[in-house]
Amino acid sequence: MLIGLVGKPSVGKSTFFKAATLAEVEIASYPFTTIKANHGIGYVRVECIDKEFNTQCHPNHGFCINHQRFVPIDLMDVAGLVPGASEGKGLGNQFLDDLRGADVFIHIVDCAGETNAEGKLLEKGQEYDVCNDVIFLEEELDKWFCNILLKAWKGFARTAEIEKAKFSEAVAKQFSGLKVKEEQVKDVLLKTNLPEKASTWNEAQLMKFASALRKESKPMIIAANKVDAENGEKNYNKIKAKFCKEYLVIPCSADSELALRQATKAGLIEYIPGDKHFKIAKELNEKQKQALNRIKENVLDKYEYGTGVQQILNIAVFDFLKYIAIFPASANKLADSKGNVLPDCFLMPPETTALDFAYHLHTDFGKNFIKAIDARTKMAWGKEHKLKHRDGLEIVTR
Ligand SMILES: Nc1nc2c(ncn2[C@@H]2O[C@H](COP(=O)(O)OP(=O)(O)OP(=O)(O)O)[C@@H](O)[C@H]2O)c(=O)[nH]1
Numbered sequence: 001m002l003i004g005l006v007g008k009p010s011v012g013k014s015t016f017f018k019a020a021t022l023a024e025v026e027i028a029s030y031p032f033t034t035i036k037a038n039h040g041i042g043y044v045r046v047e048c049i050d051k052e053f054n055t056q057c058h059p060n061h062g063f064c065i066n067h068q069r070f071v072p073i074d075l076m077d078v079a080g081l082v083p084g085a086s087e088g089k090g091l092g093n094q095f096l097d098d099l100r101g102a103d104v105f106i107h108i109v110d111c112a113g114e115t116n117a118e119g120k121l122l123e124k125g126q127e128y129d130v131c132n133d134v135i136f137l138e139e140e141l142d143k144w145f146c147n148i149l150l151k152a153w154k155g156f157a158r159t160a161e162i163e164k165a166k167f168s169e170a171v172a173k174q175f176s177g178l179k180v181k182e183e184q185v186k187d188v189l190l191k192t193n194l195p196e197k198a199s200t201w202n203e204a205q206l207m208k209f210a211s212a213l214r215k216e217s218k219p220m221i222i223a224a225n226k227v228d229a230e231n232g233e234k235n236y237n238k239i240k241a242k243f244c245k246e247y248l249v250i251p252c253s254a255d256s257e258l259a260l261r262q263a264t265k266a267g268l269i270e271y272i273p274g275d276k277h278f279k280i281a282k283e284l285n286e287k288q289k290q291a292l293n294r295i296k297e298n299v300l301d302k303y304e305y306g307t308g309v310q311q312i313l314n315i316a317v318f319d320f321l322k323y324i325a326i327f328p329a330s331a332n333k334l335a336d337s338k339g340n341v342l343p344d345c346f347l348m349p350p351e352t353t354a355l356d357f358a359y360h361l362h363t364d365f366g367k368n369f370i371k372a373i374d375a376r377t378k379m380a381w382g383k384e385h386k387l388k389h390r391d392g393l394e395i396v397t398r
Pocket residue numbers: 007008009010011012013014015016026027028029030031032033034035078079080081112119225226227228229252253254255256
């Protein structure tokens with residue numbers, strides 16, 4: 001699973017990425033600071049099940065603070081996208097190619113409202129409507145999808161006319177590099193209600209199909225970033241009012257999250273990513289106190305999502321992609337052979353069954369599956385039992 005951070009230049013994609021991963025990436029106020037995509041590990045926050053067993057886990061991957069488990073996820077930060085990118089403007093198609101593997105997009109929008117569509121600082125007297133960021137990015141992504149569709153259009157539209165059932169298959173094949181599934185193509189065909197004969201579609205109809213397929217296969221959350229800035233709240237409300245029917249808009253301050261995580265790393269404060277509060281752990285100088293106070297007043301106390309960074313990642317994985325976190329665990333023995341308690345927590349796709357999970361752990365576990373045992377109740381589950389978020393289970397094999 002891969003989460004892609006998208007948006008025009010200078011909106012704070014790399015700041016969000018750095019806050020989530022603490023990787024050393026370049027951040028600056030001029031456009032195209034990032035050229036080559038950054039890949040890194042961020043985390044989703046899950047209430048750990050160790051508390052229910054009165055124990056403390058020792059994760060093999062990620063970490064756990066106060067029984068809040070942080071499970072690794074892949075994040076990608078790409079170059080900024082400008083109007084005309086799908087025709088090669090800015091860094092153009094390279095940027096779009098980087099996004100192929102993403103399962104979900106976080107569209108970072110700059111609510112400070114101080115930059116134009118190219119991410120350049122506005123000149124005196126110049127005005128820019130932040131809502132335009134959402135509109136042009138959508139258009140570029142749709143054109144990107146449409147160009148891919150058009151490339152093989154004539155060829156597969158003709159074949160598809162002969163054998164209609166093959167149409168979805170052909171489209172899915174064309175988009176396979178973009179993680180588009182055949183089921184999604186079928187759903188989009190139903191929803192768009194376009195003429196039966198695909199070969200008769202005009203440009204507008206092709207675009208309608210491409211746009212619907214993009215929305216279906218690359219769901220998008222809007223991160224209204226820089227809410228800490230002077231006009232941040234005003235612009236966040238503007239975006240929310242205009243797009244709340246189509247998109248989930250979450251207020252965000254990547255810069256505040258980065259500051260909190262760095263202060264935590266330096267031992268200055270105690271802060272668990274995603275919390276709405278922090279505790280001072282060390283004597284601070286006046287500058288540090290003021291900076292932290294500003295974050296508290298302008299962001300944490302003001303918005304229900306805290307800085308937004310952790311919540312946005314959680315929403316992407318658990319609400320949009322509907323993944324579930326599963327702990328391999330037996331009620332009698334929560335530790336592995338090295339004595340590590342609940343060392344693993346896996347993010348599994350929706351509808352995962354006990355058998356799917358067994359195969360995920362090891363092919364032999366799948367092949368020799370007898371039953372699964374719920375670590376909480378010790379009840380036995382069969383192969384087809386659907387797992388739930390935060391289930392702990394043991395796989396019993398032959
Ligand atoms: N006030 C405020 N500034 C922020 C926030 N996030 C990022 N910035 C600033 O915005 C500027 C651009 O940040 P980057 O993270 O480099 O932006 P980017 O989207 O990666 O830009 P490109 O790589 O050029 O596309 C920097 O000066 C950041 O310090 C925020 O939450 N609040």
